[in-house]
């Protein structure tokens with residue numbers, strides 16, 4: 001009998017597929033409840049409140065699946081789950097509409113001072129002049145993160161006559177124009193928007209996306225909304241800019257620490273708040289609970305799950321054969337994604353040599369999952385990779401070729417954006433491991449793992465030395481270095497690997513060097 005622990009408040013009706021499952025028993029208790037025998041639990045169902053940490057995994061050796069009844073999995077240590085072979089699933093689209101609607105409601109309430117006016121009337125006051133607001137009509141809404149929620153919010157805001165300007169590094173102009181929004185840089189949104197709202201996942205990259213520097217680029221009188229995750233807007237910086245009158249107000253549904261307790265931003269009348277209610281509608285809760293309950297049941301019935309975040313649905317035997325290429329494909333996808341920081345329209349993958357005996361479609365999906373890692377919050381895996389590409393308007397092509405460029409096997413990928421194309425090739429060499437052997441027209445040979453720096457530079461005497469000196473001056477040890485060039489004195493590339501992450505100061509210094517054309521920090 002499987003023991004399923006429902007640790008957060010999950011809609012009971014939605015849990016029906018599990019309640020009806022004769023091989024399962026449902027326990028509705030917190031993970032901290034001393035009555036729960038954590039060591040016997042097979043499945044854990046959570047929302048955002050329960051933190052699923054490495055420490056918790058250690059106490060749950062029987063755990064096979066964690067299901068997040070919602071989108072954001074920042075409360076789950078997915079890497080720790082993967083290491084332990086625990087599958088993680090979420091419900092990516094069940095609460096999209098509710099969260100977009102909540103964001104819109106917060107925006108309208110903020111612009112018309114509704115919460116403040118409501119409280120004032122209830123205090124038996126009648127201060128009509130004090131609560132004069134602003135129309136949404138004609139205002140520019142800046143959306144940072146144009147995924148599912150950002151897109152739904154854009155549609156609603158356009159219906160209210162707003163101009164919508166968006167920043168999402170992975171959005172193509174074609175898709176933006178289909179959605180009727182202006183595809184812009186982060187700085188353009190910061191400079192022009194009257195209201196700015198964030199809808200990215202919380203990742204290392206988006207933490208503090210709106211910090212003091214970003215705030216100082218905004219118009220005086222700008223409004224901010226955060227119905228995504230606490231921390232995407234730096235709370236201290238926001239407090240400073242509200243305090244000095246630059247930011248006219250903010251509406252927040254989420255906080256760096258929840259519940260936030262004594263909170264510096266609460267002292268401002270022009271900050272309105274809700275207790276993480278974005279997904280709290282009957283409809284969304286029924287949707288997400290039903291989605292995860294079905295997923296968990298499918299998993300226990302040995303059927304493939306569709307919103308699995310971290311593990312492939314495949315027999316152990318086949319997986320063992322494909323594993324080295326699976327890893328190579330993922331690393332190629334992730335390298336590609338970090339080398340080309342713009343919206344991609346097309347990804348074409350060509351397999352050649354011994355790898356063609358394997359299930360190449362599965363490798364295509366693995367490659368895409370590597371490509372989407374760090375870009376979107378649904379932790380794209382082999383199960384949902386193609387669908388995700390389709391949703392993002394990326395055409396994916398796969399073919400088999402007899403040309404393996406002299407290697408026993410080769411995976412060659414070309415990505416096309418609106419302005420350029422980029423090709424990367426990798427191979428797996430027995431007893432040696434995965435290698436990237438071709439990058440953007442250059443032959444090269446490096447191990448795709450760890451902290452890397454990809455530098456495009458001019459092949460001139462002393463460049464390598466100057467790069468080495470700057471890194472040395474910052475006490476950064478170069479573990480390996482590979483160079484490639486097409487002709488003497490022409491364009492060249494360098495791939496450096498490091499034992500530990502390199503700091504921004506060193507990267508900025510390197511960027512100042514004359515002969516450096518471009519630089520990408522790649523974390524694999």
Ligand SMILES: NC(=O)C1=CN([C@@H]2O[C@H](COP(=O)(O)OP(=O)(O)OC[C@H]3O[C@@H](n4cnc5c(N)ncnc54)[C@H](O)[C@@H]3O)[C@@H](O)[C@H]2O)C=CC1
Pocket residue numbers: 070071072092095096099144145146147148149150167168169170171199200201202205206227228229253254276277278279280374375376377378
């Ligand atoms: N307040 C609430 O109750 C809820 C909050 N959320 C939060 O909203 C977030 C977004 O949800 P969805 O739209 O469903 O996710 P999504 O994955 O569809 O969209 C996220 C978008 O952010 C973009 N992005 C990633 N990094 C970026 C960056 N550095 N700058 C700009 N854009 C970037 C991605 O390209 C993607 O298009 C979730 O990750 C979750 O944390 C989700 C549901 C309810």
Ligand SMILES: O=C(O)C(=O)COP(=O)(O)O
Pocket residue numbers: 047048049069070071072073095276277278279280
């Ligand atoms: O789905 C999400 O990412 C949410 O933020 C919703 O969180 P909740 O399930 O309401 O705790």
